[in-house]
Amino acid sequence: MKKITNKMNQTKTASSNEVVSGSMSSITSGSGNETADRSSNKAVNSGADKETILEIRNLTKDYGAKGFRTQALKGIDLTILKNDFIAIMGPSGSGKTTLLNILSSIDKPTQGQVILDGKNIAGISNQELSKLRRDKIGFVFQDYNLLDTMTLQDNIALPLSLNGVPAKRCIERTFELGRMFGLEEHLSKYPYQLSGGQRQRGAVCRALITDPEILFADEPTGALDSKAGKELLRCFQMVNDRKQATILMVTHDAYAASWAKDVYILNDGTVKCRLSRGGDRREFYDRIIDVQASMGGDRA
Amino acid sequence: MSIVRMAFRNFRANLRNYFSLIFSLAFTVLILLNFLNLIFTDAFVTMQEQNRGHVNMVVSAVSFVLCCFMFFFIWYSTNVFLTKRKKEIGIYVFMGLTNRRIGRLYMVETLMTGFAALMIGMIFGAATTNLFQMILGAVSEIDVRLSFRFAAEPLILTTGIFCGMYLLFAVKGYANIVRSSVLEMISASRQNEHVRIKPLILAAKTILGTAVLSAGYYAAVREGGMEVIQNLLLAVILVVAGIYLVFGGFIPLLFGLLADCKPFLYRKERALWINNVTFRMKKNYRTYAMTCVLMLCAVSALATGFAMKAQYENMVTYSNTYTFQLLGNEPGLLQEGAALIGQDNEIVYETQTPLLIVDSARFDTVYQQTSYAFLPYSSIKALAKDAGMEFTLPEPADDEIISVEKLYMMSFITDHSGRTVTCNGKTYREIAQTCVPYLGKLREQICLYLINDREYERLLPIGLELYTCNYKIADDSRFAKSLDALSALMEHNTEEHYTGVNGNDPNSDEIEWARVLYAVAVFMFLVFVLASGSVLFMKLYNDAFEEKERYAVLRKLGVSSIVLGRAVAMELCMAYVCPFLLMVISAWFSVHALEKLMTANLMPVYGVSVLIILSFSCLFYLSSVILYRRNAGICQKD
Numbered sequence: 001m002k003k004i005t006n007k008m009n010q011t012k013t014a015s016s017n018e019v020v021s022g023s024m025s026s027i028t029s030g031s032g033n034e035t036a037d038r039s040s041n042k043a044v045n046s047g048a049d050k051e052t053i054l055e056i057r058n059l060t061k062d063y064g065a066k067g068f069r070t071q072a073l074k075g076i077d078l079t080i081l082k083n084d085f086i087a088i089m090g091p092s093g094s095g096k097t098t099l100l101n102i103l104s105s106i107d108k109p110t111q112g113q114v115i116l117d118g119k120n121i122a123g124i125s126n127q128e129l130s131k132l133r134r135d136k137i138g139f140v141f142q143d144y145n146l147l148d149t150m151t152l153q154d155n156i157a158l159p160l161s162l163n164g165v166p167a168k169r170c171i172e173r174t175f176e177l178g179r180m181f182g183l184e185e186h187l188s189k190y191p192y193q194l195s196g197g198q199r200q201r202g203a204v205c206r207a208l209i210t211d212p213e214i215l216f217a218d219e220p221t222g223a224l225d226s227k228a229g230k231e232l233l234r235c236f237q238m239v240n241d242r243k244q245a246t247i248l249m250v251t252h253d254a255y256a257a258s259w260a261k262d263v264y265i266l267n268d269g270t271v272k273c274r275l276s277r278g279g280d281r282r283e284f285y286d287r288i289i290d291v292q293a294s295m296g297g298d299r300a
Numbered sequence: 301m302s303i304v305r306m307a308f309r310n311f312r313a314n315l316r317n318y319f320s321l322i323f324s325l326a327f328t329v330l331i332l333l334n335f336l337n338l339i340f341t342d343a344f345v346t347m348q349e350q351n352r353g354h355v356n357m358v359v360s361a362v363s364f365v366l367c368c369f370m371f372f373f374i375w376y377s378t379n380v381f382l383t384k385r386k387k388e389i390g391i392y393v394f395m396g397l398t399n400r401r402i403g404r405l406y407m408v409e410t411l412m413t414g415f416a417a418l419m420i421g422m423i424f425g426a427a428t429t430n431l432f433q434m435i436l437g438a439v440s441e442i443d444v445r446l447s448f449r450f451a452a453e454p455l456i457l458t459t460g461i462f463c464g465m466y467l468l469f470a471v472k473g474y475a476n477i478v479r480s481s482v483l484e485m486i487s488a489s490r491q492n493e494h495v496r497i498k499p500l501i502l503a504a505k506t507i508l509g510t511a512v513l514s515a516g517y518y519a520a521v522r523e524g525g526m527e528v529i530q531n532l533l534l535a536v537i538l539v540v541a542g543i544y545l546v547f548g549g550f551i552p553l554l555f556g557l558l559a560d561c562k563p564f565l566y567r568k569e570r571a572l573w574i575n576n577v578t579f580r581m582k583k584n585y586r587t588y589a590m591t592c593v594l595m596l597c598a599v600s601a602l603a604t605g606f607a608m609k610a611q612y613e614n615m616v617t618y619s620n621t622y623t624f625q626l627l628g629n630e631p632g633l634l635q636e637g638a639a640l641i642g643q644d645n646e647i648v649y650e651t652q653t654p655l656l657i658v659d660s661a662r663f664d665t666v667y668q669q670t671s672y673a674f675l676p677y678s679s680i681k682a683l684a685k686d687a688g689m690e691f692t693l694p695e696p697a698d699d700e701i702i703s704v705e706k707l708y709m710m711s712f713i714t715d716h717s718g719r720t721v722t723c724n725g726k727t728y729r730e731i732a733q734t735c736v737p738y739l740g741k742l743r744e745q746i747c748l749y750l751i752n753d754r755e756y757e758r759l760l761p762i763g764l765e766l767y768t769c770n771y772k773i774a775d776d777s778r779f780a781k782s783l784d785a786l787s788a789l790m791e792h793n794t795e796e797h798y799t800g801v802n803g804n805d806p807n808s809d810e811i812e813w814a815r816v817l818y819a820v821a822v823f824m825f826l827v828f829v830l831a832s833g834s835v836l837f838m839k840l841y842n843d844a845f846e847e848k849e850r851y852a853v854l855r856k857l858g859v860s861s862i863v864l865g866r867a868v869a870m871e872l873c874m875a876y877v878c879p880f881l882l883m884v885i886s887a888w889f890s891v892h893a894l895e896k897l898m899t900a901n902l903m904p905v906y907g908v909s910v911l912i913i914l915s916f917s918c919l920f921y922l923s924s925v926i927l928y929r930r931n932a933g934i935c936q937k938d
Contacts, residue, residue: 106856133858145853149579153562154571162859167566206857 050081053213053246054103059112061098061269072098074269075112080214085240085247087260089288092252095269097218100250104137104216105129117213134163138207142219144199146191146206152198153178153187156205163210177205181235197228204235208245215239217249221256233259254292258285265291303401307408310389317384317845320838321377322417327834328370329421329462331827334432335363336454341429354813362820369831371465376590376835378410378469380583380842382476385409389477403477407470414466418459425458439819502553509545513886516542520893523717532893539886540593547589551878552581569863572854573871580843584875587839591832592879592886598828599887599909600894605821606905607898611707612814614735614900618707621687622651622740622770623779624786625802629766637769640789644781645773651686652770653679653739655748656756658763664722671746672723674763675704676756680738687772689736696752701728704748705735721749724762735899740770741804779805829913833920836875840924844931851934864934869925876921884910 061073072095080086090096101107102114105121113120117136121129133139146155156177157170165173178184181201191199200220207215217236221229237259239245249260257263258281265273273291277284311318338359385406392402497505516538519531555578558564565571577584623645626637631654638650656674663672677695684691693702701721719730728751739748751759773782783803790801851864891906929935 127860130855130858130860133856134860135858137858139857141853141856145856147575147850147853149850150571150575151559154559154565154575157562157566158571159857161566161571162569162863164568165566167563170566171562 050083052079053082053084053116054078054080054248055113055115056103057113057115059099059102059114060110061095061102061107062110072269073102073109076269076271078264080246080248082246083240083244085236085259085261086249087257087263088248088250088266089252089254089257089263089292090266094266096250096266099266100216100218100248103248104139105133134159135210136213138210138212138215140200140203140207140215140217140220142222144191144196144203144223146199146202148191151188151190152183152194152202155191155202156187156209159206159210173209174205177209180238181205195228196224197231200224200228200232201235204232204239208239208243214246214248217247217251219251219253220249221251221253229253229256254285254288257288258282263288265295267295303404304408307405307412310405311409311412317842318381318413318416320834320841321381322413322420324373324377324834324838325414325417325462325466326421326424327830328366328373329418329458330425330428332363332366332370332461333422333425333454333458334429335359335366336457337425337429337451338433338436339363340451340453355816358813358817358820362824365824366827367461369827370462372590373831373835374462374465374469377838378466378473380839381410381413382406382473384842384846386477386480399478399480403474406477407474410470410473411466414462414470418462418466421462422455422458426455436816436819436823439822497552499553499556502549502556505545505549506553507549509542509547509549511542512538512545513542517886517889520889521896523896528897535893539596539890543592543596543882543886544586544589546882547585547592547878551585551588552578555581569867569870572864572867573874576847576867576871577874583839587836588875588879591836592882594828594832594835595879595883595913596886596890598825598832598913599883599906600890601821601828602825602909602912603891603894603902603905604898605818605825607894607900607902608814608821609818610900611898612818615707615814618735618737619741619804621737621772622802623773623776623804624771624782625740625742625804626769626771626786627742627766627801628769629764631767633767633769637771637786637789640785641771641773641782643785645775645778648772648774649687650769650771651683652767653683654765654767655739655746656759656763656765657746658723658759662724662762667747673746673748673766674701674756674759675739675748675750676753677750678753680750683738683770684736687738687770689738691736693732693734693750696728696731696750696755698752698755699726699728700731700751702750703730703733704738704743704750705733706743707735707737724759739768741802742768779803825909825912829916832879832913833916836879837920837924840872840875840928841931844928847932851932855934861929861934865925865929868928868932868934872921872924872928875924876917880914880917883913 056076056078059073059076059078060071062069062071064070076099088096088099098107102109105114105116109122112122114122116132119128119132121132124132139145146152147158150158153174157174160170160173161167174187175184178187181204183198183201183205186194186198186202191202194202200223204215204217204220220236221232224232233256236247236249240247240261247260249256251257258277261277263275263277264271265275272295275284275287275291339356389402389405389409392405393399397405516535519538520535522528522531524531555574558570558574559578565574624637624641626633631652633652638647641647654676658672658674660668660670660672677693681691683689696702703719703721721728721730728749734750737743739746742748773779786801786803854864855861887906887910891902894900895902
């Protein structure tokens with residue numbers, strides 16, 4: 001069972017889309033007893049099947065100087081379990097990238113806790129954070145961020161070799177992932193010799209090579225054409241199904257979001273709604289569009 | 301906004317990025333100004349006219365070398381600058397600016413950079429002229445007249461030379477931009493400079509480079525007669541070409557192989573730095589080659605300087621072997637001379653030997669104006685003993701001679717093997733040469749050959765036997781008194797016992813210019829060392845800005861700054877080690893060639909200069925690593 005609540009904005013739209021079955025993630029925003037109660041409910045229900053990968057509690061992020069503060073995130077609670085595939089949607093300025101940056105330890109919250117691998121990452125040293133990012137987290141960026149100085153194979157193998165994994169194992173893993181993502185023939189090429197889709201799949205390989213606990217993707221299809229985007233989403237689905245990978249993807253594209261198991265819609269730093277896919281992807285896509293429309297047309 | 305205002309805003313905004321360029325160019329201006337100032341001011345007015353002429357010649361030659369150096373330096377730095385600016389100012393295409401206007405913008409901005417460098421160089425150059433002259437004087441131990449008068453000529457000449465060269469490359473950059481496509485401009489600084497040549501061709505280039513380099517080394521150390529000058533010129537060309545070929549072939553080949561050998565590559569941060577070196581290979585290998593050549597010039601300059609100094613000291617010792625030399629036609633004149641000199645001076649040692657003057661017409665030689673004489677072996681052996689000189693020469697056979705050589709500042713004839721002398725129809729084989737001043741400065745007037753006593757006796761009928769009496773006094777300052785007495789003796793030489801007198805003023809400074817050359821050479825050594833360091837430093841300083849984005853990605857991926865720092869340290873280490881290693885090998889041959897020319901032991905100088913370059917390289921390396929880490933944004937604490 002999973003629940004989504006927003007103490008400050010419990011709109012009809014949000015409650016009508018609440019799904020009681022499906023994956024085991026839970027997200028709440030707001031504060032007070034209600035949130036705490038719901039969190040504890042979730043913990044009882046989820047702990048039985050799947051391991052918790054990431055948990056955030058009462059997450060707040062402020063920007064700007066005193067007197068001119070803008071609250072980007074307004075107390076968000078979220079639990080991500082193993083094998084989840086979550087999409088976070090929202091309009092520009094809704095706080096989705098801020099949320100992703102904090103979850104992936106690139107940014108620090110103003111308040112609240114982010115618990116990854118049993119540790120609150122908001123309180124650990126930068127050195128430990130680096131280690132955490134290297135060992136537990138995989139990143140996929142909108143603009144691929146492959147290093148143009150090296151071949152695709154070297155790009156993919158880099159995180160492993162930097163971790164001190166024997167070269168033989170690095171090579172084996174690179175070819176394994178290259179095969180899985182249809183890049184075997186392109187491994188010796190430089191990023192500029194590859195298409196956008198190939199580059200992004202290469203970036204996914206690089207993110208997955210260390211077998212991270214969770215994969216964060218920031219608008220991964222943003223720079224791709226529809227065909228390449230679809231291929232990439234298929235890859236995400238494949239690693240989620242076959243490799244039991246946990247994925248958290250930020251996107252503004254309803255089509256991309258429809259490939260996820262759960263979609264959370266953010267607005268003004270709070271979670272407005274959560275949708276769960278259940279069965280057919282096309283039907284799920286229609287539902288996302290409907291919810292977006294009912295939440296305020298193009299604003300969602 | 302006008303082009304000039306736009307260029308000025310760009311210039312001001314990018315001042316930090318231009319720092320290395322302005323600094324390096326200002327340095328070249330400063331050096332050239334200081335050297336040209338030496339020519340136009342009367343710093344060396346206290347020297348003899350002949351010496352002053354030589355010094356001016358040396359300074360002019362060095363100034364010419366500096367001009368060449370400035371030319372290549374401006375070429376290199378403006379090229380780096382052009383690539384960097386092309387992308388940034390290329391954005392103006394989207395604002396509707398034509399290539400011509402963008403070119404003008406670049407040119408104005410470049411001229412502003414040049415102007416800043418010229419001004420800084422001029423101001424600091426003018427401020428350091430006296431210091432420079434003082435250092436030059438102190439190092440060469442020459443009395444330099446310091447004046448705070450500043451001649452206008454060096455200022456005008458330096459400005460003219462710098463502006464001429466700079467303008468040439470600014471116009472070249474303008475033309476380049478005008479001809480560039482929009483795409484070229486925008487992607488200029490992101491271009492992959494990977495050398496895309498097949499390994500086989502790279503291997504062939506390496507082999508060719510090694511062959512050319514080896515040929516250069518051979519030409520440098522090959523002994524010979526006057527062809528040595530041609531050989532040396534050929535050696536310079538071959539070594540420089542060989543260095544470029546080896547770096548252009550071997551470095552891309554090596555790093556290409558390393559990058560392809562994944563079991564080697566995937567160890568810690570190797571994938572990062574090896575790929576980084578490979579990525580900028582085109583620019584990298586050219587910079588390595590240029591640095592190597594500059595370092596080689598540095599070692600050669602220092603070795604030349606030290607050789608000059610050693611030779612100067614040898615020549616002073618050679619000239620001062622005897623204070624007075626008398627030439628007469630009777631044995632037993634030694635005592636008479638000694639008594640005369642002894643009136644005013646204490647004699648340290650006195651020697652005497654017969655010598656047989658033979659008419660040059662009896663020699664089979666083209667040098668008919670030269671005087672020739674034979675020396676008996678046993679007399680010279682005894683003379684050496686009396687004067688405390690070394691004598692390790694073997695006794696020649698009847699058809700053998702030993703050449704008693706004059707000491708030259710520099711001799712291009714390095715091969716003395718197989719030389720023969722034909723006199724009176726008989727050919728003598730030269731079995732050895734000696735530069736020991738057995739007959740002091742008399743050797744500068746007569747060509748001397750040492751033969752065995754039997755042969756000397758046999759040749760007596762064909763020549764005129766004279767006796768030379770040589771004296772060394774204890775107090776050089778009393779030289780003139782005895783000279784007057786000896787001159788009087790010559791004047792009253794009614795019986796014509798004496799045929800000549802030589803008075804060697806110990807305080808003579810006719811080859812003083814060699815000491816200036818030494819000081820200039822030491823200075824040039826420093827200039828070349830600093831130049832080689834700053835070429836690499838400038839390149840790495842600029843590269844760091846371009847790597848910033850890449851390192852930001854790596855940090856996002858969780859690569860710690862310690863790991864990135866290690867990768868940077870290795871990458872930069874390669875940049876300094878590669879040229880240094882080839883320089884160490886090439887410089888050995890260069891110094892060895894100089895050893896032969898100057899007949900001096902220069903290997904200690906080689907060792908010292910290599911160590912000095914190593915120390916400077918270490919300093920440059922450490923500064924590069926620190927600044928690179930800062931500019932690339934990887935020095936934040938983890």
